[in-house]
Amino acid sequence: MAIRNPADLRHDLKTGQRILGLDLGTKTIGLAISDALLMGATPLKTIKRTKFTKDVEELFRIMDEREVGALVLGLPVEMSGEEGKRCQATRQFAANVLERRDVPLAFWDERLSTAAVERVMIDDFDLSRKKRAEKVDAAAAAFILQGVLDVLAR
Template sequence: MPVIDLQDLAAHTPPNTPWFGLDLGETTIGVAASDATRMIASPLQTIRKTKFTPDAERLFAMMDERRASALVIGLPVNMDGSEGPRAQSARAFARNLERLRPVICAFWDERLSTAGVERFLIEELDLTRKRRAGVVDRTAAAWILQGALDRLRG
């Protein structure tokens, strides 16, 4: 199935199945999961990028384990709303996943998600730089997924 509009995601997925959120970085993929009711997103794991196929297989295994029915992928658009190389890379990631296995995907504007997460981890949790490095990607994925879930609830 091709990438679909976020508003149509629920109609294309079975009820009571979680969704995954992804924050695609240059060297890592932050992964988050929602609960089955799609109310709360939680950080799950960070995948260190190696090669695309093994990374995708690891992601698919995590989805299968949790019976996740869709992916919400952070789309890093520019502040003016245009799409640059990072957004094109996110779109290519979704296309390449589809070549390996049918997967339902939607994009969510992730502008400033990592910056917001960094600020939260510093100001609210007072985490050191070293501790932040271990959690920022999966927390950004949860931020992305939670934003999409909140948007769908109105």
């Protein structure tokens, strides 16, 4: 399946399927999942990256268990709007996933998602640096996924 426009993902899903949001880092992959009505995103877990094959096996296991019908990957665009090396790595990750499974996949501009999530964790929840580090990737994935869900709701 080709890369999709986020606004078109609803048409690719069967009734009750969910969307999984990913925040790709060099050391971890934050995961968040939508509800079946595609209204809200919930942080799910963080995968510690090892080798792509093991990472994608874990990703597919979660997709199968949770009835996931589409993926949204945060695209780390530079503040200038340019796509740098991290965008290239994210696009390559997506291409590698699509080689192994035909799944609707969309990108979402993730600029400032981690910063926004950390600000909420500090200001609203007063979490320590250690507790923020444990939760920030999955929370950033939820922030990314919620952006797409908000577009789908319009």
